[in-house]
Amino acid sequence: MAYKPSMRRSRVTADLELNITPVMNLMVVLIPLLLLGVEMVKLSIVEIDLPPASAGAGDAANEKNPEKEKEKKLGLKIAITSDGISLATASAVMSGEQGEGPTIPIQADGEQNLDLLKDKLVEIKKAIADKGFKDKNTAIITAGKNIEYQVIINILDTIQSYEDDKGDIQPLFPQVNFGQVVI
Numbered sequence: 001m002a003y004k005p006s007m008r009r010s011r012v013t014a015d016l017e018l019n020i021t022p023v024m025n026l027m028v029v030l031i032p033l034l035l036l037g038v039e040m041v042k043l044s045i046v047e048i049d050l051p052p053a054s055a056g057a058g059d060a061a062n063e064k065n066p067e068k069e070k071e072k073k074l075g076l077k078i079a080i081t082s083d084g085i086s087l088a089t090a091s092a093v094m095s096g097e098q099g100e101g102p103t104i105p106i107q108a109d110g111e112q113n114l115d116l117l118k119d120k121l122v123e124i125k126k127a128i129a130d131k132g133f134k135d136k137n138t139a140i141i142t143a144g145k146n147i148e149y150q151v152i153i154n155i156l157d158t159i160q161s162y163e164d165d166k167g168d169i170q171p172l173f174p175q176v177n178f179g180q181v182v183i
Contacts, residue, residue, distance in 0.1 A: 046156055048176045074133040076124065076173065078117075080143040080155060082106070085117055087124070094120070112151055114158045121172055122162050139173035142180065 075090030084102030087094040094103040104116050121139075128136055139159055143152055159173045 046160070046176060048178055071134045072132050074128055074135050074138070076135075076139045077179065078139055078141045078155065078159070080112070080141065080147050080151065082144060082146055085112060085155070087120060089124075112155065114154060117155065118158050118162060118172070121159055125162075125172055135175075137171060137173055138175040138177065140177045140179040142178070 073090055075088075077086075077088045079086040079088070079102075081102060084105040087103040104113050104120065107113050125136075141152070141155065156176060159176070160171070161169050161174065162172045164170045
């Protein structure tokens, strides 16, 4: 004997058409608003050279090639510490105003004095102009382990170029190498 199907199981299906007009209107408004609200990021790249893997390899190369010994090298080093910024060349270390400590002491608010750094580097650049230094566009940056990354980036931006007396942009020390910090 066959049982009659229950009336509760039967459903009436109706063909419904979805109205997507409100969703499309919402997208037409939201997409331009989202595009306007996006912060456009400008990326810039500074080419740097890492310190050599071993110092011994460079010394052996200099012994074989005596011409390299005759080349004049500036060897500008910028050491960033929590006390300030010290500037040194291959032949001398620039002293600060008090004679001791970093060349450019840290400001009272705890920030590095980037304007004074640029002024000192411009003085160095003008002093070495037409002296025949091979590395006149190179600076070696070293930083202590407690220095924030943003401070290093700000110094990299500062040492790239300067505006001369005529208003032209001139390269300051655009070739940057990173040195090793020995503690």
